[in-house]
Amino acid sequence: MPQPAQRSANTKVMNRFDLTRRLVAKLKRDEAVIGGIGNTNFDLWATGQRPQNFYMLGSMGLACPIALGVALAQPERRVIALEGDGSLLMQLGVLSTIAMLRQKNLGIVIMDNGIYQITGGQPTTSAQTADFVTIAKGSGLSQSAWAADESDFEQLVDRMLASDGPSLIAARIDDKPAVATTERDPVLIRDRFMRGLGVKK
Ligand SMILES: Cc1ncc(C[n+]2csc(CCOP(=O)(O)OP(=O)(O)O)c2C)c(N)n1
Numbered sequence: 001m002p003q004p005a006q007r008s009a010n011t012k013v014m015n016r017f018d019l020t021r022r023l024v025a026k027l028k029r030d031e032a033v034i035g036g037i038g039n040t041n042f043d044l045w046a047t048g049q050r051p052q053n054f055y056m057l058g059s060m061g062l063a064c065p066i067a068l069g070v071a072l073a074q075p076e077r078r079v080i081a082l083e084g085d086g087s088l089l090m091q092l093g094v095l096s097t098i099a100m101l102r103q104k105n106l107g108i109v110i111m112d113n114g115i116y117q118i119t120g121g122q123p124t125t126s127a128q129t130a131d132f133v134t135i136a137k138g139s140g141l142s143q144s145a146w147a148a149d150e151s152d153f154e155q156l157v158d159r160m161l162a163s164d165g166p167s168l169i170a171a172r173i174d175d176k177p178a179v180a181t182t183e184r185d186p187v188l189i190r191d192r193f194m195r196g197l198g199v200k201k
Contacts, residue, residue: 051196099140
């Protein structure tokens, strides 16, 4: 029988929209936030649209790689990737790439509900065996931590925004659906983001 992941011992099950709202409330300037496929994207949208938010559609697993690209292109800008557990599990190699590059301006937030929620709630391995903080640390991301509860999450976000990264926060979340859905117009989303980053007039 697989053993439950270590992290389940002391971490509270929180809510994605609530945590996203707490994170967005802490953004001070022009930080870019990249929402992952589906729910991380939808709840980011629901917290209030910003031109520096990228509401990615369809590209499962690519929130962190896209965030890395933005962070490399604009090293003065702080960039945060919001990603789901199933998506990160598909693209684990990106963690060691980010660690190897020592990407100072990049932070990652993993919303771990232990399921592929948007496609019907099939279990992911993080429900049983995979521990994202252990995986991240093993990939070289030493500044990685589980958020024990909401106030711990806020402190970890403060640290992510104030100090050099790369860093990773993992949060256990419930299976509540996202509170809104993104408009599905990729050209509009891309153009608005490019303007938000100052690379398109
Ligand atoms: C390459 C690829 N495989 C499968 C899908 C279908 N798909 C879209 S979202 C999703 C689940 C995402 O799970 P997770 O990242 O854990 O987010 P959650 O839905 O739990 O919020 C799947 C399987 C896809 N879009 N692309």
